[in-house]
Amino acid sequence: AQKITQTQPGMFVQEKEAVTLDCTYDTSDPSYGLFWYKQPSSGEMIFLIYQGSYDQQNATEGRYSLNFQKARKSANLVISASQLGDSAMYFCAMSSGGSQGNLIFGKGTKLSVKP
Amino acid sequence: DAGVIQSPRHEVTEMGQEVTLRCKPISGHDYLFWYRQTMMRGLELLIYFNNNVPIDDSGMPEDRFSAKMPNASFSTLKIQPSEPRDSAVYFCASRGTEKSSYNEQFFGPGTRLTVL
Numbered sequence: 655a656q657k658i659t660q661t662q663p664g665m666f667v668q669e670k671e672a673v674t675l676d677c678t679y680d681t682s683d684p685s686y687g688l689f690w691y692k693q694p695s696s697g698e699m700i701f702l703i704y705q706g707s708y709d710q711q712n713a714t715e716g717r718y719s720l721n722f723q724k725a726r727k728s729a730n731l732v733i734s735a736s737q738l739g740d741s742a743m744y745f746c747a748m749s750s751g752g753s754q755g756n757l758i759f760g761k762g763t764k765l766s767v768k769p
Numbered sequence: 770d771a772g773v774i775q776s777p778r779h780e781v782t783e784m785g786q787e788v789t790l791r792c793k794p795i796s797g798h799d800y801l802f803w804y805r806q807t808m809m810r811g812l813e814l815l816i817y818f819n820n821n822v823p824i825d826d827s828g829m830p831e832d833r834f835s836a837k838m839p840n841a842s843f844s845t846l847k848i849q850p851s852e853p854r855d856s857a858v859y860f861c862a863s864r865g866t867e868k869s870s871y872n873e874q875f876f877g878p879g880t881r882l883t884v885l
Contacts, residue, residue, distance in 0.1 A: 687871055699860065699876035706871060745812065756802075756825065757874060759812040 656681045658748050658760035665765050667736045674721070675731040675763045677746030683707075686748055688729040689757065690720065693743040702744075705729055733765075741767045771795075773877035775861050781883045787849040790880045793842055794863030802874060803836055803846050804860040812860075818844065851884045858882070 657680040667673035679688065690702040705713045705720045713720045721730040733740055743764050747757040774793040782788055794801045802817040816826040821838045829836070833852070838844040848855055858881050862874040 689873060691876075697858065697881075698878050699862075701873040701875070704871045704873060756814055756817060758814075761811045 656683075656748060656750055656758050658746050658758055660746055660760035660763050662763045663761075665763055667733075667740075667765065667767055669738060669767055669769050670735055672732060672734045673736055673765065675733070675744050675746075675765065677729045677731065677760060679727050679729060679746075679748050681727075681748065681750065683750050686750055688720070688722070689747040689749070690718070690729075690731045691745045691747060691759075692740075693745065693762070694739075695742070699745075703731070736767045738767050738769060741765060773861055773863050773875055775859075775877035775880050777880060778878060779881045779883075781885065782851055783885050784852055785850045786884075787847065788851045788855075788882060788884075790846040790859050790861075790882070792844045792846070792861030792877060794844070794861070795865070795875055796842070797867070798863035798865045798875075799841070800864040800866070800874075801838060801844050802860075802862040802864070803844070804862065806858045806860060806879070807856075815846070815859075848882075851882075853884045856882055856884050 659678045686707045688705045692700045703713050703715045703718045703720050705722045712722050717734045719732045743762045745762045746760040749757050776791045799820050803815040806812045815828045816836045818838045836846045858879045860879045861877040864872050864874045
């Protein structure tokens with residue numbers, strides 16, 4: 655069965671520092687996609703970054719990067735130069751059958767950025 | 770584009786009443802997903818459609834829940850009769866298939882349902 659695990663219910667980071675949010679996954683599919691979404695207190699779900707299972711390089715989108723370690727089945731999100739507006743819930747998700755399948759979400763990590 | 774539109778944004782109802790949640794996906798998207806988010810269970814997929822056809826409804830909790838997509842621009846999720854344990858935020862999301870690399874799901878703002 656496919657599963658996403660986020661072991662950090664809550665994290666604190668000082669403004670302007672980098673933070674890593676952990677995500678491990680389990681799947682028997684050779685083709686899958688990994689997504690990160692941000693959910694601020696207002697409730698909307700915002701797509702941040704994507705990593706495909708066959709991608710050779712780690713994905714980057716502005717201050718977001720994904721530390722993809724396939725052998726360890728981990729897809730950690732790294733946020734550089736944290737800002738107060740980064741305070742939110744962060745969800746890791748996986749799609750089966752490549753990038754086009756359904757999404758299975760982890761329980762999320764609540765990130766709080768301290769001034 | 771206006772993004773995924775959901776209505777109502779908030780719904781408060783009494784146990785036993787029928788509740789209908791509505792969703793308008795992004796124009797041109799051929800996949801539509803309904804999710805439920807609770808503190809206990811997190812974000813769960815209820816059902817998804819491809820080209821208006823339900824593909825997987827294994828996440829629908831029980832017969833009290835039903836979903837329809839009569840056309841490409843409209844979907845409903847109905848709960849009848851509603852129960853207090855149905856209280857949650859219900860998200861609708863849509864996705865296209867126009868990109869060869871990946872196509873992310875775009876989420877609506879959600880409907881916060883409270884069943885008293």
